[in-house]
Amino acid sequence: MKKGFIGLVFLWVTQICCAQFSLRSDQPIKLACDNAEEKVVQTALKLFIRDYQSVFSASAAVDARQGNIIVGTVGKSPLLKAVSADVSALIGKKQAFLLQVLPDGKLLVAGSDSHGTAYGIMELSRLIGVSPWEWWADVTPEKKISFVLPAEYQTLQSPSVEYRGIFINDEDWGLMPWSSQTYEPSDVKGHIGPKTNARIFELLLRLRANTYWPAMHECTLPFFLTEGNRKVAEEYGIFIGSSHCEPMVCSAAGEWRRRGQGDYDYVNNSASVYKFWEDRVKEVAQQGNIYTLGMRGVHDGQMQGAKTVAEQKAVLERVLKDQRGLLQKYVNKDVTTIPQAFIPYKEVLDIYNAGLQVPDDVTLIWCDDNYGYIRHFPTAEERARKGGNGIYYHVSYWGRPHDYLWLGTFSPYLLHQQMKLAYDRGIQKMWVLNVGDIKPAEYQIELFLDMAWNIDEVNEIGVTAHLKSWLEREFGSNCAEELLPAMEAHYQLSYIRKPEFMGNTREEERDPKYKVIKDLPWSEQTISERLRSYTVLSDVVERIESNIPADRQDAYF
Template sequence: MSIQANKQLVLEGQVHIGIPEILRSAVEHALRMLVRDLETVLGAKPQLVTGTDKKAELCIRLAVEKDDIPKRSETFGFRFHSNSGISRMEIIGHDDLGLVYGILEFSRIYLGIQPFWFWADQCITKQTQINIPCLDYDAPVLKVRYRGWFVNDEVSLIGWKDPYPPTREVWEPVFEALLRSGGNMVIPGTDLPRDGIHYELASEMGLWVTHHHAEPLGAEMFLRAFPGRNASYQEAPELFESLWAEAIEEQKDMKVLWVLSFRGQGDAPFWHNDPSFDTSEKRGAMISKVIRKQYDMIGSSVQNPVYCVALYGEIAELFKGGYVELPDDVIKIWADNGYGKMVSRRHNNQNLRVPSLPTADDRGRDGLYYHVTFHDLQASNHLTMYPGSATFLKQEIETAFAAGTDDYLLINCGNIRPHVYSLDILRELWSVGTIDVSKHLNEFVSSYYASHHDELEELYQSYTEAAIQYGPHADDLAGDEYYHHPARQIIGHWLQGKCEQPDSRLFWAVGEVPFSQQVKNFEDLLAQGIQKWRAWLLRCDEVLAKLGTEDLRRATDQLRFHGALHLSGCEGFYWLCRSYREYQEQRYPQAFVYASESIWSYKKGLDVLRDAEHGKWDRFYRADWLTNIESTVNNVDTLRRFLRMHGDSPDFFLWYKEYVMPETEKHIYLENTHRNPLSDDELAQQLKCLTT
């Protein structure tokens, strides 16, 4: 290979990569990715040689003084040299993560491997040679110091493969995408078994690890370690402290962002286990005391520790009220409401929307915990893409940065695959601090699709316009859980014979009105949603019909999948509401037919999940335990059986005889020739035909 007269380095065939004699694990992982990327693009597996080998066209090494690479942690640069006819490019980093980011940035710029290549099924372009302009490059300073993902509600990752807890096969693509996005920290999963590989592998790949706010210091939950004991720090401080000491010992040699916190068991306020703390003063004093104890324990065992406190739920309220005192060097993490708005989250029907950002007189360091996916048993998006617009995300994050929260940004990334576009927006924001949403969308679509970019961009933009707005706020947009959790609540309320009173669990969505009106309010919103989602899907199908085979599969998974889940859920919930209206009027056969329409619609959602489970994604959605479409289908089926009891019982032949059987047959049939009642689906189809 050589640097040509126009100052380009040409790589072709088998590339030789010079590497240091001593490799840290994070760099080894990045080299594994680079070898795979080069082999995919050029068709030949690179050869790794020592850094002094003159064959090396690429050289990976740590910086020395003469390199003039900016002296910042995690930074890197590219340098080009030509001596005695031997040409090379050097990827130089100041530390392990600097080398990792340099390697992955080389892969993105020159090989075209995008951050979410695995999760979006990017089609990698084969090349006979790679032409690299010989221009030195220094990586810019990223906006946010600590940038990462909380892999939370990760049921798809858990259910995808048989081994539990998930193995390297599952976690490596997660951590690779995070590193390719410029991330440097992770909470790898929620309450997974402690013998899993997740924390070890994250650290091995160079990431800082941090903790769930319900598991301070990453310690074992109290009631798991001491079953049967009362989880009261006041009663048994030595037991809590023994768990914290054990966690510190286990992690003291890792890169850890230590989360200080004091919540009760099961992610609830601690006073649920210790009701003597019945005032804000008592609660705040105990939280302050515990956090100071954790802070001191870490400080005595770990060099230069980094501390965080999640201002989430009741701790945020107590801190805002002045009841919690924190050490000055602790990063305060402010949380959105789960729907992307930087206000306090909704608790059942209480939605105070207290601003969740530091004030102008705030001291110390601040960061963000932000959701692009959420699970709250109400209206959140879990299986589907974030329903808000890119402009909304831009406004919220840029406003938060302006308030000084740029020390830390932790994103709830869920199962990654459904949330690639939103995560890529946040990647740009944590890197640069701002985003041109139109330019970013153009680059995103161009990176993952080969053609019809303008039309695909329009689909990404209009997706948010189809979402049901169930409340007065811009973030009151329905995700996939909206069609399932409230629907199952309605069925339970109905079948328990409580129809004479409203369901208080639904006040947040449809108001404190009689139950029949609650159902009607859902019905009216769902009717509008059906129109909008049908129109969006129609447009989507028009665009997809123009795409080549690979783009069609990708667009089906990354775009149509989401709209189809919305429409199937919307229709299923709508027909459930219509069924209740007919039931109220004692039109039981019609209620039965509409309940059947509900089941058939919801089942389309299961078909959408199964269609997306092709190739490497086989069984990816089999653990849909949170939105849980199958549970909704089963709930509506229970309802349908209940409705058939109203007039077709006990022989389950009466509706057939009354509505379907020819009039002449009703007077001459014999019982012994009609002993096999129609199934619910068969009867519903025949009754439906009479009304359509």
């Protein structure tokens, strides 16, 4: 009897010390989180509560003191002091998180900073089966009766690249009219407002991204001129940056005609241009921004007032000095602590190569050739810079000699090869992807941002396994087996020649000769083989469609 009692006690103690974390469909839960946590943490909690209700059909709520899940940021949350977990591995890291099952069966979600805590919460959403594309691609979460993490479960994650995000571009035919006319109807022409941006930022948060370059074509009302956009960026912890022709987070294409006076010319009208920049910096100084330095023309053209490379170099030297002065005056006296970028894109690369000196703490953002091949990798001297190096990369492009905007044709294998090369050669500070309208580049976006988050993991498994895992998550393992070779064939055919290039001439050029449609220089046999290959793909995806679960049919479409 005594021996049996001791055995029961031992079993009871063992179970207490090694309890697993579990969730059930009939079980309301509480998340313990201090009220003083930053807005991005509060936003992530709201998303998880929505996800939990969707998966388990049960309620979830936040409590400031106790809960099944303990959420906190190192150095800020008093809740972390009360748990028997070692969070020292988070100290000194940026945007890192720890998920760990505690001895009492509760789950700890701890972050090194507010971004890390938010990403940790979103990791739990992933674990219970919620796709980052839950809203954008109608990936309805699968209902579950239960979910378990074993007693020994622990994951510690931190980003490979500090600033990771997307650039909305060429939004004229997709995002802007859909937003302003359908999702967020507005009488304001070109309106992309906070409701739309909240959905974009939710996607970024779920993909562990933190950087956004807003849509900037003339047809769109600029981001900072649209009420509510700044507020929603803060709620989702998004750093707002801008492209190569938009210095000081000013959309010159959309804003100069509204706020500027005279010509956008720093040679002959510098006072007006300076005020244009100054007004914006004063307005957004307290917000999380990444300030692009330098100057190009109003929209993707070379600067006015200076013709030769030497003249442009002299203007840019003055521009950099004046812009840094504005940041020092209004944002932080120690200008070296402010995130800044310089982008040697198109003709600006020639000016940089002519000897332009960019301050050491400014991140140099290198570019691809618009078709996926990076034009410059950092030298040893550039790799040693305090500001580090970044990349601006395209999986969608509108311009000469040919655009590709209709389909998700960009090769994930090329993307991986080039971004691995970029990282290995020191481009590790900032990665921004030109995604067009987001759709239909969902997979390329996730691959890019997964590499930016954990490049070693993606390199280890390779693109094929990563793509298969993505297809399994969205459509199930059986469909993924058949879809994988079909997608690989699609990317291969598109790499040989993108469907958008069928005209075999330039899409956008003032010279009339480029508007004449010419035949491709291919043999009848090559054309016939290509048509047969696409017919096979069409048959495969139509056949698989009948096996897709009803709640994933919209996602599959």
